[in-house]
Amino acid sequence: SVSLRNVLFHAMKANRSFHGLRLQQLYYDRIxxxxxxxxxxxxxxAHLVKHAALLDLAAGSREDACGVAEDPLPPPMQRRLVDDSQPRxxxxxxxxxxxxxxxxRCDGWALRDERSSSxxxxxxxxxxxxxxxxxxxYRVASSSRRHRIGVGYLKSYRQMGRVRIECSGRCSCEQTLIDAHxxxxxxxxDLRYFSVSLRNDSSAIGAAAMCTLRLTVSNETSSGAHKFKLTALFINQQGERDLFGRWIMNQAIAARQRPRGQEARVSRRSSRRARGRSSPRDTQ
Known part of the structure; x- marks a missing residue:
């Protein structure tokens, strides 16, 4: 449940106010x-509902999805408001x-599992x-003239390098450089977003477009080494919105990495901690 007292507690303790409002302005009688x-x-x-919905979206229902979905939400009361035909x-x-x-077209990259000490x-x-x-x-609908790509990657303080990202095929984008150090x-x-556009191709109208992302490790480095670890790709075909940020990605990937059966237990612990520091601000 959402508690107004939990939302206000830390800010009130530190500043005696919440976004400029004193306690007497937020309560009539402290109850x-x-x-x-x-x-x-x-x-x-609204903040809680958005985070729950976006985490469910990031998790998905497939076995290879980024996260592990929690118990499904009940069906919407107004089904006509939900358009499942739109790409997610x-x-x-x-x-x-x-x-x-x-x-x-892949040289020097490999799928590896770097297990933690635990x-x-x-x-x-x-x-x-x-x-x-x-x-x-990857494929996108030809109607998605512009879409948004999210690149999930590991960031660290040693041995990390830079990667250059370019687009080809039916897609084009500005060259993007990511420094993982x-x-x-x-x-x-960490998570980096950038926009991708479909090239005009009258011969392929109505067909799904094949796009290519080319990742190349740069010679330049700020750590002295060149390691880069790609952890996930997110493709939003609905437009140029960043549907979720680093917090949602971390929650989804962390859930995916935990052994089955631990999700609910960790979720309850996270919920108890979150109740003490919830914020109504809509942040990514």
Missing amino acids: HPSDAGHSVLASAI VQCYYAKALAGLVSST GVSKPGYIATRAGAACSFE HSLAFSPY
Whole structure:
């Protein structure tokens, strides 16, 4: 459940206010929220619903989906408001990326599982030398004139390099450079979005378009090494929106990496922690 007190607690303790509002402005009598308090509570509920919906979208129902889906939501009360015919975001977890790899155009990259010290599976497509290049091919509807690509990758403070991303086939995009090195002493997953456009091709009207993403490890490096680990690809055919950010991606991938049976237990622990630091702000 969503608690207004939990939403406000940390900000009130630190600043004696919540976005400029004092406690007396958010409650009538320290029990019943004021109009402003109800507005904050409504935003917190919307925030919770959005995160749950996007996490379910990232998880999907296929075995090779990026995350592990929680219990399904009940059917919508107004079915006519849900259009299942519209394409949804496509999510390719590390192992599912193998289905996109062009075997004749992939050199220096390999699917490897770098298990943690506790035995947690952490697979990804990995390259370790400059010049290593690999092409990933995917299809989009010809009606998706512009779509959004999300690249999930490992970021770390040592041994990481840079990768250059280019588009070909029926698609074009501005060249994107991702630096997987940072100075902080931890190794999180990160997410980079960029836009892709379909080339005009009158001979292929109505047909699905085959697009290619070419990842090449750059000679330039800020760490002295060239490792790059691709963990997931997200394709949003519905437009140029970033449907979810790094938090959702991390939750989906972490759920995918946990052994079966642990999802519900971890989810309950996460929910208890989140109730103490929930924020109604809509952040990615």
